[in-house]
Amino acid sequence: MSLTTNSTRRDFLKTAGAAFGVPYIITSAALGNSERPPASDRIVVGGIGIGNMGRGDQGAFLGRKDVQYVALSDVREEVREKSKAVVDKHYNNGDCQTYNDFRELLARTDLDAVHVATPDHWHSIMVIEACRNGKDVYCQKPETLTLREGPLMIAAARRYGRVVSGGSQRVLGDYRKYVDPAWAGEFGKIKSINVNVGPLPQLCNLPVEEMSEKIDWDLWLGPAPWAPYNSKRCSGSFSINGSSWRSFSDYSGGGMTDWGAHHFGGATFICDVRDLQPEEITYFDEAEGKYLAYRYPNGLVIYHNRPKTENMYIEGTPGEKLAPKAVPTYKGEGGIYGDFIECVKTREKPFRDIESAVNTAVLAHLGNIAYQLKRSLKWDAAKQEFVGDAEANRFVDRARREPWQI
Amino acid sequence: MLDTAFEALKKFDWGSDLAELAAIEDAAIAGHANPETREELENRLISALNGELTRDAQDYVCRKLAMVGTVASVPALAGLLVKKENSHLARFALERIPVAEAAQALREALSHVDGSLKVGIISSLGARRDSAAVATLGGLIGDRDPAIARSAALALGTIGNAESAQALTAAMRTSPINPQAIIDGLLSCAEAMLVSDQRAAASAIYKTLAADSHPRLVRLAATRGLLSCGSKQA
Incomplete structure (x- = not known):
């Protein structure tokens, strides 16, 4: 992969005329108008993984006047063709470039930002590689597959000064009825909150199936263990019960991470612990069911699947009222996508900055490990390791299939 | 059962x-x-x-x-x-x-292996932060297979100790096969040094990478690193 500079479309346009040395026609679209900024002021975006979630992300970016969507990558030929057609129709041209291999897209020097919506086992590699190539990144949730990936993604973002946003729009959008009173101090000190989400991921051992689509299977598997093609294995359906990659531990943390990104994200937002990670995970196996209690350094407990307890049930301090705090929100206009694009322009941290997104995913991963090992765990967030539990530490990461590396 | x-x-x-x-x-x-x-x-x-x-x-x-x-x-x-x-x-x-x-x-x-299998093993040594592998990995930065050279540089960055930085710096002085990976490895080493309070060593790496010969992305990363060295010092 070539070493790329952080040249932007603006830099490119400044020098392109001189470099080519030939006259060219500047179209009205390039110059912009009262409703659309000139091309030199638009954020140039590409997309990686244009399946169910990627299509939605692509549509959101395409709909923005301050974005020029120019390239996409997907391992499915049909997806590439259909998706290119959507982009080209939107701009009324044939300019959108398509790539089977995301590395070719990331090597382009004219892209300011990319959105990533592949299965989860690809996220860390793509986000880190995008940062190395000077791109800002909007990464769909769940952002990580293992605990070790998070700190490496944060490090890459900070190292190269990149804006990296996680992808849950529900964290801010779905829980305002709890967030607003919580930040207004109306619950007093929050002692605990309950999150109901699942199920756990499962190992996949689906049978060999004849390939029914044009897909680069080796690239779809990427860093995951080799396995034969099966349409359910790589299905992007939202099933978390065995009919899509979201169900399987080689590609996803199951419902724990998939919906956990929203629910755990909402709970940590309500309780204002988005910057923290828990230090103790207590495993309960009782007649009424298995559940967890995550204890934070500030004393907060987040329960997971506490029996007979509704999702987002908050235990506050009756009679106490805390000083109100301003509720953080999106910058710019257009929800989470607008927040990301605005931050690309201003270099501020987005609402779902990668660090808080990773802290959310950590809850789900710690929970998956505690349930699998059927025991309580202690977590050292500073060292990113389990305390006094060498066996649990084996679950912090997993080897990636060659030649993939983070 | x-x-x-x-x-x-x-x-x-x-x-x-x-x-x-x-x-x-x-x-x-x-x-x-x-x-x-x-x-x-x-x-x-x-x-x-x-x-x-x-x-x-x-x-x-x-x-x-x-x-x-x-x-x-x-x-x-x-x-x-x-x-x-x-x-x-x-x-x-x-x-x-x-x-x-x-x-x-x-x-x-x-x-005993080459190509992708070698890349995989190198990545695992990096993930284990195996300091005993540094000398071998240092030699592999110059491998004629660019994938192996890249993998070795990234693994050395993950290991992140003084010897790793030395090997990466030496490779940078010659004709690097994959400068992006070497630079990334060096930045990673510098960050590890900063965390372990080896400011002088980290600063030396950042100063090298802040030079005009490097792309803007790298110069900015190095400048941010130098500022961190300064703020740590203060």
């Missing part, structure tokens, strides 16, 4: 019911509280791995050895590192088994 599961393992293949192997999973979990159970399970898994199994079953065994394997598992796993079909899952276990012999097996396998 465990006997039945190991019988099922002999015929296990794509499409087989994973529930047939549940007793093995249960034993792997129970091994935490009962060392004898763990040792017995490990021995049976090693024995199975040394026998006739499908690739799918071998993969399953390697996944379980990643949970319960000790030094006793290393020879069986090491033998798989050089096989195209098995190398990844062998690393799946060896990368996570916390004994020096596992790292040694990975280092020794380097001279």
Whole structure:
């Protein structure tokens, strides 16, 4: 992969005329108008993984006047063709470039930002590689597959000064009825909150199936263990019960991470612990069911699947009222996508900055490990390791299939 | 139950019911509280791995050895590192088994493989932050295979000690095959040095990378690093 500079479309346009040395026609679209900024002021975006979630992300970016969507990558030929057609129709041209291999897209020097919506086992590699190539990144949730990936993604973002946003729009959008009173101090000190989400991921051992689509299977598997093609294995359906990659531990943390990104994200937002990670995970196996209690350094407990307890049930301090705090929100206009694009322009941290997104995913991963090992765990967030539990530490990461590396 | 599961393992293949192997999973979990159970399970898994199994079953065994394997598992796993079909899952276990012999097996396998398998083993040595591999990895930064050279540079960055930085700096002075990976490795080393309060060493790396000869992205990263060195100092 070539070493790329952080040249932007603006830099490119400044020098392109001189470099080519030939006259060219500047179209009205390039110059912009009262409703659309000139091309030199638009954020140039590409997309990686244009399946169910990627299509939605692509549509959101395409709909923005301050974005020029120019390239996409997907391992499915049909997806590439259909998706290119959507982009080209939107701009009324044939300019959108398509790539089977995301590395070719990331090597382009004219892209300011990319959105990533592949299965989860690809996220860390793509986000880190995008940062190395000077791109800002909007990464769909769940952002990580293992605990070790998070700190490496944060490090890459900070190292190269990149804006990296996680992808849950529900964290801010779905829980305002709890967030607003919580930040207004109306619950007093929050002692605990309950999150109901699942199920756990499962190992996949689906049978060999004849390939029914044009897909680069080796690239779809990427860093995951080799396995034969099966349409359910790589299905992007939202099933978390065995009919899509979201169900399987080689590609996803199951419902724990998939919906956990929203629910755990909402709970940590309500309780204002988005910057923290828990230090103790207590495993309960009782007649009424298995559940967890995550204890934070500030004393907060987040329960997971506490029996007979509704999702987002908050235990506050009756009679106490805390000083109100301003509720953080999106910058710019257009929800989470607008927040990301605005931050690309201003270099501020987005609402779902990668660090808080990773802290959310950590809850789900710690929970998956505690349930699998059927025991309580202690977590050292500073060292990113389990305390006094060498066996649990084996679950912090997993080897990636060659030649993939983070 | 465990006997039945190991019988099922002999015929296990794509499409087989994973529930047939549940007793093995249960034993792997129970091994935490009962060392004898763990040792017995490990021995049976090693024995199975040394026998006739499908690739799918071998993969399953390697996944379980990643949970319960000790030094006793290393020879069986090491033998798989050089096989195209098995190398990844062998690393799946060896990368996570916390004994020096596992790292040694990975280092020794380097001279017996090439191409992608070598890249995989290098990445596992990096993930283990194996300082004993630094000299070998330093040599591989100049490998004629760009994928191997890149992988070695990134692994050295992950290991992140003074010797890694030295090897990367030396490679940077010659004609680097993959400057992006070397630079990334150096920045990673500098960050590790900063965390361990080796400001002078970190600063030296950042100053080199802040030079005009480097792309803007790198110069900005180095400048941010230099500012961090300064703020740490203050």
